[in-house]
Amino acid sequence: MNRDSAKKIYKALVRSRRFDEKVGELYTEQEIKCPVHLSLGHEGSAAGVCAALETKDKVWAGHRCHAATVSKGAAFRPLFAELYGKATGCSRGKGGSMHFVAPEVGVMGSSAVIGASIPLALGSALAAKIRKEDSVSVVFFGDGGVEQGTFHESMNFASLHKLPVIFVLENNDMSTATRLSLRQANHDLWKHAEQYKIPGFRVDGGEPQEVFNIAQKAVSSARSGGGPTLIEVMVERWAAHVLTNAGYKPVTGKKDPVSNFEKFAKEQGFLTEKEINEIKVSTENELTDALIFAKESPYPIPEELNLHV
Amino acid sequence: MSDHKREIRYKEAIAEAHMQSLEKYPNTFIMGPGVADTTGIFGTTKPAAEHFGPLRVFDTPTSENTLTGIGIGAAVVGMRPVLVHARNDFLFLTLDQIINQGSKWSYMSGGVLKVPFLIRAIIGRGWGQGSQHSQSLQALFMHFPGLQIIMPVTPHDAKGMILSAMESDRPTICLEHRWLYDKTGNVPPEYYTVPIGKGRIVREGKDITIVALSQMVLDAEAAALELEKDGISVEIIDLRSLRPLDTDIILNSVKKTKRLIVCDTDWKTAGASAEILALVSELAHGTLIAPPVRIGNADTPTPCTQALEALYYPNADTIVSAARDTMGVSSVPRQPISDVSHKPFSGPF
Numbered sequence: 001m002n003r004d005s006a007k008k009i010y011k012a013l014v015r016s017r018r019f020d021e022k023v024g025e026l027y028t029e030q031e032i033k034c035p036v037h038l039s040l041g042h043e044g045s046a047a048g049v050c051a052a053l054e055t056k057d058k059v060w061a062g063h064r065c066h067a068a069t070v071s072k073g074a075a076f077r078p079l080f081a082e083l084y085g086k087a088t089g090c091s092r093g094k095g096g097s098m099h100f101v102a103p104e105v106g107v108m109g110s111s112a113v114i115g116a117s118i119p120l121a122l123g124s125a126l127a128a129k130i131r132k133e134d135s136v137s138v139v140f141f142g143d144g145g146v147e148q149g150t151f152h153e154s155m156n157f158a159s160l161h162k163l164p165v166i167f168v169l170e171n172n173d174m175s176t177a178t179r180l181s182l183r184q185a186n187h188d189l190w191k192h193a194e195q196y197k198i199p200g201f202r203v204d205g206g207e208p209q210e211v212f213n214i215a216q217k218a219v220s221s222a223r224s225g226g227g228p229t230l231i232e233v234m235v236e237r238w239a240a241h242v243l244t245n246a247g248y249k250p251v252t253g254k255k256d257p258v259s260n261f262e263k264f265a266k267e268q269g270f271l272t273e274k275e276i277n278e279i280k281v282s283t284e285n286e287l288t289d290a291l292i293f294a295k296e297s298p299y300p301i302p303e304e305l306n307l308h309v
Numbered sequence: 310m311s312d313h314k315r316e317i318r319y320k321e322a323i324a325e326a327h328m329q330s331l332e333k334y335p336n337t338f339i340m341g342p343g344v345a346d347t348t349g350i351f352g353t354t355k356p357a358a359e360h361f362g363p364l365r366v367f368d369t370p371t372s373e374n375t376l377t378g379i380g381i382g383a384a385v386v387g388m389r390p391v392l393v394h395a396r397n398d399f400l401f402l403t404l405d406q407i408i409n410q411g412s413k414w415s416y417m418s419g420g421v422l423k424v425p426f427l428i429r430a431i432i433g434r435g436w437g438q439g440s441q442h443s444q445s446l447q448a449l450f451m452h453f454p455g456l457q458i459i460m461p462v463t464p465h466d467a468k469g470m471i472l473s474a475m476e477s478d479r480p481t482i483c484l485e486h487r488w489l490y491d492k493t494g495n496v497p498p499e500y501y502t503v504p505i506g507k508g509r510i511v512r513e514g515k516d517i518t519i520v521a522l523s524q525m526v527l528d529a530e531a532a533a534l535e536l537e538k539d540g541i542s543v544e545i546i547d548l549r550s551l552r553p554l555d556t557d558i559i560l561n562s563v564k565k566t567k568r569l570i571v572c573d574t575d576w577k578t579a580g581a582s583a584e585i586l587a588l589v590s591e592l593a594h595g596t597l598i599a600p601p602v603r604i605g606n607a608d609t610p611t612p613c614t615q616a617l618e619a620l621y622y623p624n625a626d627t628i629v630s631a632a633r634d635t636m637g638v639s640s641v642p643r644q645p646i647s648d649v650s651h652k653p654f655s656g657p658f
Contacts, residue, residue, distance in 0.1 A: 103422060121382060123386070157379065
C-alpha cells in the first residue's frame with residue numbers, strides 16, 4: 001500500500017458508492033427501465049481488488065456488476081446511458097444493468113446467470129497463457145455462485161493449468177433473500193480452495209486495505225505463473241436484491257468500506273483532506289455530466305434491433 | 310482451387326481443416342475430453358495434437374459446461390477456440406454457456422465483443438449406441454439467434470465449412486454424423502472455405518424436392534436412384550446449414566417440383582423438418598400439389614438392440630416409399646435398397 005494505490009482504492013470506492021446511490025435515487029423516476037442490483041455495501045471488494053490490477057487485466061462479473069465495472073475504471077457516461085437504454089450506452093442499450101462492458105479498461109462483461117461468468121474468466125486467463133501475455137483475469141461472483149458446478153469445475157481446471165485467474169467470492173450471506181445457512185453445508189467458503197490445491201483467503205470487505213493486500217499477493221502470484229487464488233470477501237448487501245419502485249433508502253450497515261478506508265488512509269497519511277475532497281468533487285461532476293449525457297442521448301434507431309446478433 | 314483430385318475420408322478432411330487453421334491462426338486452439346488421447350476423436354484431432362502439442366491441443370476434464378465457458382471467454386478476448394464432444398448428447402450439459410452466454414455476448418455488448426468459437430459434436434448411430442449416444446440436436450440449437458449450426462455431409466464441405474467457422478466471428482456448432490466419417494470424397498489439399506448458410510443441390514430433378522440433413526442426404530441419393538426406375542425425378546437439397554437457413558434454395562426448388570419431403574436425423578416433433586414445412590407453408594403457400602412429408606426417427610428414445618434400432622431409424626426405403634405415395638404411384642414390391650445405401654457402420658465403438 002502506498003499513496004498511489006490508496007488513491008486508486010478511495011477513488012473506486014467513492015465512484016462506486018455514488019454511482020449506485022444515484023441509480024437508487026433516480027430509479028423512482030422510472031426512466032431507468034431495467035432491473036438494477038446495487039453494489040452498495042459491497043464496494044470494498046471490487047475497489048480493493050481492482051486497485052491491484054492494471055488496465056490490461058480482465059474483469060468479469062455477475063448480475064451485481066456495477067462496483068466491479070466502475071472500480072476497473074469504466075467511465076460513467078456510457079454506463080448511465082446504458083441504464084437509460086440509450087444508443088450511447090456501453091452496449092448500445094442492448095445489455096442493461098446486468099451486462100455492463102468496458103473492454104477499453106478490461107471489463108469483458110457480466111452474466112445474469114449465477115456462476116456463469118466464472119468459466120469465462122478462465123477463458124481469458126487461458127488466452128493469456130497461450131499467448132504468453134502476463135495479464136491476469138478476475139471474476140467477481142457471490143456466495144450463490146459457489147453452489148454452481150461452474151465454480152468447482154473452474155477451480156479444478158484453473159488449478160490444473162495454473163491459470164492466471166483470481167476468484168473473488170463476495171459473500172453477502174444472501175442469494176436473493178435466502179441465507180447461506182439454508183443453502184450450503186460448509187460456510188467457510190474460502191476453504192473450498194484447499195481441495196483444489198490453490199491458496200484461499202477470507203477477508204473483511206469493510207476493510208478495503210486488507211482486500212487490496214491479499215489481492216496484490218494473488219495478482220503477483222498469478223502474473224508470475226503461480227496460478228489461481230480464491231479470495232472470499234465478507235460483505236454486506238445494503239440494498240434489496242433488486243431495486244423496487246420505492247428506490248433505495250440510504251442505509252449504512254455495520255461496516256462501511258468507504259468511511260473505514262477514508263479514516264484509514266487519512267490516519268496513515270496516504271491521503272490528505274484536500275485529495276479526499278478532490279475525489280468527491282470530481283465524482284459529483286462526473287455524475288452530473290453523465291446524467292445529462294444519458295438523458296439527452298437518443299434511443300437506438302429501429303435498425304439496431306437486428307444488428308450485432 | 311486446383312483441379313487436383315484427391316479422395317480422402319471425411320474424418321481426414323476434418324483433421325486437415327484443424328491442421329490448416331492452427332497453422333494459419335496462432336490464436337486457435339483445440340480442447341475437449343479425448344482430443345489429445347491416443348485416438349484423438351476418431352483421428353480428427355490427432356494430427357493437430359501431434360503437430361502442435363499440448364499448449365494448443367489439450368485433453369480436458371469432463372466438465373463440458375465449464376469448458377464451453379472457457380471457450381467463450383477465450384473467444385471474447387480474441388482467441389479462436391475449438392471444443393470437441395465425442396457425442397452430441399453431451400451438449401445438453403453445456404446449454405447455459407452456449408445459449409445464455411455464447412449466443413448473446415455479442416448482442417448484449419452492442420457488438421463490441423465477439424465470440425468466434427467452434428463447437429464440434431458427433432451424432433452417433435447404430436451398434437447399440439442407445440438413448441444417450443445417438444441424439445441429433447440441430448432443432449434445439451437452430452432455435453437460438455446468435456448461433457450458427459452446420460451439418461456438412463461431404464468431406465469437401467466438412468473441411469471447407471469448418472474453415473469457414475474458424476474465420477467467422479460467431480459461435481458455430483458443427484454436428485457431424487458418425488456414419489459419414491469413413492466416406493470418401495474429393496478434397497483439395499489447399500486451404501479453402503465453403504460458406505455457411507448456403508445449401509447445395511445434390512442432384513436436380515423435377516417431380517419431388519427432398520430436403521435432407523446430414524447422413525439422410527446419402528439415403529436420399531440412394532432413394533433417388535431407385536425412384537428413377539419408377540420414372541420419378543428427384544431433386545435433392547443438402548441444407549448444410551440450419552442457421553442461417555438457405556430459405557431460397559428450398560423455396561425455389563419447391564416452386565419447381567411442387568412436392569416436398571424433408572428427411573432429418575432427428576425426431577419430427579418441433580424438429581428442423583417441422584420448421585422447413587412451416588417455412589414452405591408461410592412463404593410458398595398454395596405451391597404444393599401433394600401433402601408435404603417429414604421423415605424422421607420414431608417418436609421414442611433410441612433403443613439399443615439392433616432389432617428395434619432397425620425400426621427406429623428411417624432409411625432409403627422409407628424415402629422411396631414416401632416418394633411413391635407422394636407421387637401417387639402404386640407400390641410395386643421391390644428388394645429393399647437400404648443395405649446398399651451405405652456401408653453399414655461396424656463396431657465396436
